[in-house]
Amino acid sequence: MSPTSKSQLNRAEDNAAGGVTAISPVPLHTQIREVLRRQILDGTYPPHSQMPSESQMMNSFGVSRITIRQALGDLQKEGLIFKVMGKGSFVAKPKAFQSLSRLQGFGEAMSPSGYETYSLLLSAREVEASAVVAQRFSIKPGAQVFEIQRLRYLNREPISVDVSYFPVEIGRRLVQEDLAARDIFVILENDFGLNLTHADLQLEAICADESLARHLDIAEGAPLLRMERMTYAGETPVDFEFLYYRGDAFQYRLRIDRT
Structure with a gap:
């Protein structure tokens, strides 16, 4: 992983630790989606940059793969990210x-x-x-x-x-x-x-x-x-x-x- 990707992932882990909890009545995938949305909109992940892998996000958020995929699927439906087969998820360019x-x-x-x-x-x-x-x-x-x-x-x-x-x-x-x-x-x-x-x-x-x-x-x-x-x-x-x-x-x- 490049130094830039490591820095982005570290910031994602910091936000995950402080913003996602199983105690909340809000579903985990929704909480994760909101964390990732904020990071996309505030420039933590700039347009065309690659998001951390599903495995990396599973570790940083402490959740299952299906939960991560639900969060990413929601972001893709909103047009905030796009997926490239075999390469992962990337931040979409804002319209x-x-x-x-x-x-x-x-x-x-x-x-x-x-x-x-x-x-x-x-x-x-x-x-x-x-x-x-x-x-x-x-x-x-x-x-x-x-x-x-x-x-x-x-x-x-x-x-x-x-x-x-x-x-x-x-x-x-x-x-x-x-x-x-x-x-x-x-x-x-x-x-x-x-x-x-x-x-x-x-x-x-x-x-x-x-x-x-x-x-x-x-x-x-x-x-x-x-x-x-x-x-x-x-x-x-x-x-x-x-x-x-x-x-x-x-x-x-x-x-x-x-x-």
């Missing part, structure tokens, strides 16, 4: 998340948390509106709209493919801007003087096709979160988007109140 309680661009939402974001422009062109796009903009199918496709990066890893549609006059202006470093929402408000007021959106889970998988560096068929969002300036639709996020690296969060 980035965006709150849906505010209308924000991707960069706006990620920057306060210290994430680095930028975009790669894949294409920008005038196209004929599909039936879906035409319906959202209340125009005839086949009418001209401006399509912008971008590959979004988070901490230098591809995180989403954004396919956005705009009225032609807005789209032509947008491609003159720095779309690699700036959020389109910020450009629309600060540069174009549009007052973005609200958005209609829906979420669904899909599987990555060949093109999305290639751009996002994932396997074809891997899970994606797809957001369909129409953003308005007043009551005028100005930005209709399909946002495809990697399911293994990103999540949306929403707080709702019961009144």
Whole structure:
């Protein structure tokens, strides 16, 4: 075992001795799960580090293998760890998340948390509106709209493919801007003087096709979160988007109140 692993295990043993007891009405595997969860969240076990083996944890906690496996199974269901056949358990990388309680661009939402974001422009062109796009903009199918496709990066890893549609006059202006470093929402408000007021959106889970998988560096068929969002300036639709996020690296969060 490496010196780092020994240090981590020593800290686990210290916590185990002070926090796990058979006298408690809380099941042992639940107590152990909570000890391990705290150590993952406080950085004792950083992302991608290997957890102690089942045998090591059996000794440090003084419990059976089945109890350890129950605790690890719970952590795996929560997405805090993942298992590699023949190698053991590893700490999962925390997913980035965006709150849906505010209308924000991707960069706006990620920057306060210290994430680095930028975009790669894949294409920008005038196209004929599909039936879906035409319906959202209340125009005839086949009418001209401006399509912008971008590959979004988070901490230098591809995180989403954004396919956005705009009225032609807005789209032509947008491609003159720095779309690699700036959020389109910020450009629309600060540069174009549009007052973005609200958005209609829906979420669904899909599987990555060949093109999305290639751009996002994932396997074809891997899970994606797809957001369909129409953003308005007043009551005028100005930005209709399909946002495809990697399911293994990103999540949306929403707080709702019961009144």
